[in-house]
Each structure stands twice: as structure tokens, then as C-alpha cells.
Amino acid sequence: MKKEIQVKQLKTDVLIIGGGTAGCYAALTIREHSNASVLILEKANIKRSGCLAAGVNAINAYIVEGRTPEDYVDYAKKDADEIVREDLLLTMSQGLNRVTKRLEELGLVILKNENGQYVARGNRNIKINGENIKPILANAVKKLSNVTVMNHVNVTDYIVKDNEILGAFAMGIEEEIIYEIRAKKVICATGGAAGLYKPNNPGFSRHKMWYPPFNTGAGYAMGIRAGAEMTTFEMRFIALRCKDTIAPTGTIAQGVGAKQVNSKGEVYETKYGLTTSERVYGTVKENQEGRGPCYLRTEGISSSQDEELKKAYLNMAPSQTLKWVEGGKNPSEQNVEIEGTEPYIVGGHTASGYWVDTRRKTTIKGLFAAGDVAGGCPQKYVTGALVEGEIAAKAAIEEIENDKSNSAALSKEEEDLLIKLKKQEVENILNFEKPVFSIEELEEAMQKIMDAYAGGIGSNYQFNEKQLALADEKIKHIMELSNKLHANDMHELMFVYELKERLTVCKAVIAHLRARKETRWHSFAENLDYPKKSDKWLKYVNSKLIDGELTILYRDLVGRGENYEHKN
């Protein structure tokens, strides 16, 4: 029997897509400053969704005593070798301590000294117990009036007319329902994209990755399809992690002062530089030149340090503690092997994402972006995502209060047609007969192409022009095949949409990697045809779908004291 899906229509003042860090904080901010109704749509459950499901090890973006927000901007700018938006970094940095205080009020445990001041871990970090950071945020959101949270509902498309957002389409994961949501303003806080490249552990533990495998780049893909301008997708993020468990290394490196060493015991980190990309690059080079594997030198730390490390990992990445215990060897007895992950696209660490102004408005009217999905503002981490949620929320309610309601109107006929087409699209997938390939097979094919031709782990993160051209062509083929998939149920339907999102993001990543003809960041974007960096490339690589074609646009850097504004 052919499946038919019912359609439900919802209305809200502000739609927040994704109830992670930025999305939850946006809801809290709206309720503090306005009576506007809020709807949060979350594909999982806001209690444990997004990158902080297991917890977080520290607050890594904080202005510690004696430092200024401008210092933080300088740090992020140096780490990204100039390709950042200083206006975005500054507005983010100025809010870091404010949101941290708020987190503490909500219940986050932060270590303090006898004078009641936060205890710093390094120059920009403070020590916390972040195991329950997500339940804390979720509880705060649940208490708000006129804020509706719908868990297990996956947003797949924006409704946009004349470059103005009017709402979105979403689908239940458990229930056979399509939602058409109309909203005055939309805040996109979906997070970044994992699962584009072949992962570290491609077999049974394929999802044991750094970034949540459930963050599939939905926010990027919806924006790209709707014609939003995107920036810096060529600055991929590769994390340096504990081998196998892909657990964080910063806790060991900063916590017990462990250096990166090669198999000969030589400290190599100083040889290649200390930026995030250089640390990854150094590890790749040491392996390539026969001095692998690489480690964090923990041998010789004290037994109390062993115990504290095990506890710290239970609060954010329990698999690492399990590995130490079941392996029967503490870090003091055995150095911790490290490796680079597959590349991700994630605006909280590098600068990929929506091209926004300082109010976090995207180039689509009424659409705001916050957190990992927003570009130009790397090293934002958890607190930076909170600040962006706050900024976007304030801007959205200000527009509502100034009565800048939607100027583009959708007639009843237009709306009915959109719903009819969406219903057909979904039912076609649920009723598709005799598919040649499974969703999983196409996902694997996509990851293999990206790995081999667009600088994955298997090619030491390097690529050349010919390989990128091949990657583009091959991804195009997978995109065609992705239109002939069958889903048994709503959960599998989500898998189909997730695959398509990833493919859309892959296409953009390839286009951006092809466009920046230099190597500014080793490993993150290492083009073997252009192995050097050049001042000619002190500019942003942006992209936008124009007449169905992803088109590259170049923009001048926004430096200190400058403010970028969208021009209509």
C-alpha cells in the first residue's frame, strides 16, 4: 500500500532550528527581552543534543584576568592566519564573560579560587565540570513560558520568497508527519557538518568521531539551496585527538603539560608551529617521514594526575577512561597515541558558515545564524556560540518589534503548492520501488570520494586541482543517485535528507578548495598545486547559488575597527 503522510501547519514569531548551545541560549534571551512566541525544532532531544551531548572539558573562550576581548580577536586571527572577520570576533569576545556568568547562575560548576575568582587553565580557558552543561541549558529552556520545544522533528528546508524567509518544512522522526512552519523570523543554529569524509574508524566504530555524526550540515545545505551567501568553506577543521577513541587532547596537553612527541621521543610540535592546523600538520609529517606514531608524552606523570585525568574524561569523553582501565595501563605508564581526524566543516572552530553581519543576520532577510553554522568567527567554542545565540535573538526580536514583519507574502495558492510539492517529494522516497543502492552505500561512496580526491585522512589531507575536479564530478554522480533512494520509515527518511545535505556541503567544500589557489593553512586546505601562501589571497572566498550554479565571490577582509554591513 502506498504511504501517505499528513501535513500539520504551525505558526510562531521566532523559529529556532536546533536546540543545541546557541539555540537554547537564543530562546533564553528572547524570553528575557520580549513576549514573542518561540518554537524550537530539534532533531534529537535538547537535553543531550548537539556537540555537548557527553559534556565539555573546559570553557575554552573566556577573557581571563589581565586580558581583553581584543587579545582574543588577535589570538583567533593569528590561528586562522588572517582569514577572520574581526567585527564578528570582537562582538563575540565582548560577550564571553557575560554568558559564562549566566551559565554559572543556571548551575554550571566553575572552579574558583579562595577570592571567588574563576581559576584559569591557560590564557583563555577556565576549569569547569561540564558533564551536565546540556541538561542545564535544556532545563532552563523548559521553564520558559511561551517557548515550545518539539524534539525529534527534523527541519529540511526553508520557505523563502523574494530572498526573505517565511518559515520552514520539517519532518517527524518517529511520527509520519510533515510540518509546515510559518515564522516571522528564523534563527538557524543547527551546528556544522560531520560525516563528509571517510572517518578514522570506518568499520563498526564509524561514528566514533570528534564532531557529532548527527550534525550533518543541514543548516549549511538549507542556506545554500535557498541562495544564502556562505564563507570560507575551504578552511576545514581537523582535530588532533587521542587515537581510536577520538577523545580530546587539550585536557592532557594543558592539564598535565604533555608535549607532542614522535616515536623516537622527540618533541616535534615546536618544529612545525603551534597553531591548530600546524599541530595537525606536524603529526601528519612525522608519520609520513617514518617517525610515527605520535604521542602526547604522559609517561611519568603522577598517580594522582592519572586519577584526575580519568575523572576529567568521564565528564566529557568516557570512552577514553574506559580504554585506559580495560587496557590495564594508566597514562603515566603509557604515552597517549594521537592522530588527526577526518575534516569537518564547523564554524565554531574555523571560519566556515553563513556570511553574516555583526547582528548575525544572514543575506536572506529575516534569517539569522548562530554557533557552528555561522561563519567568519572561529574559535568561538561553547561560550562564543552562546554569545551568538544572544546576539541573533536580540536582533530578531528587535526586527519584530520594529514591525519589520515579512514584506514578502505567500498567497494561499503558493503556500498550498509548496505543501503539495513537499508532500510528493517525501511520499516519493517512502514509496520508491526497487532502489539500486541503499542510503548507507551512497554515504560510503561519498566519503570515499572526499577522502581520496578532496584531501581526507587517506591522502594526508592534501589534494591538487585535478583531484578536486574529479571529486566534483564524482560527487555530482552521487547526487544524481541520491534521488533514487527508498526509505522504509521516517527515521530512514531523515537519513536520505541527511545524505543530501552532506552532498550539498561536499559540493561547496570542493568549490571553495578549488577557489583558494594557495596553501594558507597546512592540512586544513593543502593544495599541492599551490603549496605556498600568498598575500594575494588575503581575502574571503564566499559562494552563493546563482541561477542554480554555485558561484564563487571574493570579498575584502574586514579588519580592526571595521564593520561589515549587508547592502541590499
Place this chain on the structure above:
Amino acid sequence: MSIKINKEKCIGCRRCLSVCPGSLIKLDEDGKAYMKYPKDCWGCCSCIKECKECAILFYLGADIGGRGSHLTVETEGDIVHWNIEESNGTLHSIDVNSKDSNKY
């Protein structure tokens, strides 16, 4: 990297189904939770923290060095007991006070 659910202990409360960030856990025909997509587990341990019956066992896949030990969590007030049982039956317990910050 994944979980196993002890069917005898599961009471079908659906808490793990609801909290899993990948919605990977479903109910079987007996109303008990089961891991429908073992290869899709991220290893975040949200489900084992949520399960009051300690019915969910977390383990590392052999491909990432797992040796058959299981991890479960019991929470008593502020104290989180993390219990690891090795395949030979050896038990380890690490207590973490949720009011204490990480030292590192």
C-alpha cells in the same frame, strides 16, 4: 563503540529512546529497548546516564581497541559512580562528584 541493552533489566520506560542524540534506540515487540543502529552510536553515554535500571552497557568496539569491558553509571545525589566490569569479571569503580570541577 556502542551499547548493549540487558532485556531482563529493561523496564521499557523509553528514557534512553528519548535522549539518544541519534534517536538510535527503539522499542522491540516486547516493549523493551534495543539498539537498532549499533554502528551509528557516537559513544556519548547519554543513554547509560539516563537508565535508572543500569540496563545499558557501554563498550568499545574491537576496531578501536575494545577488550570486552562494559561501562555503566549509577547516580546517587551529587556522586556519579562509573562502573567498569572487565570481561574476566574484575570490577573497577570511579566516583565523580558532579559539584567538583575538572582539575585539568
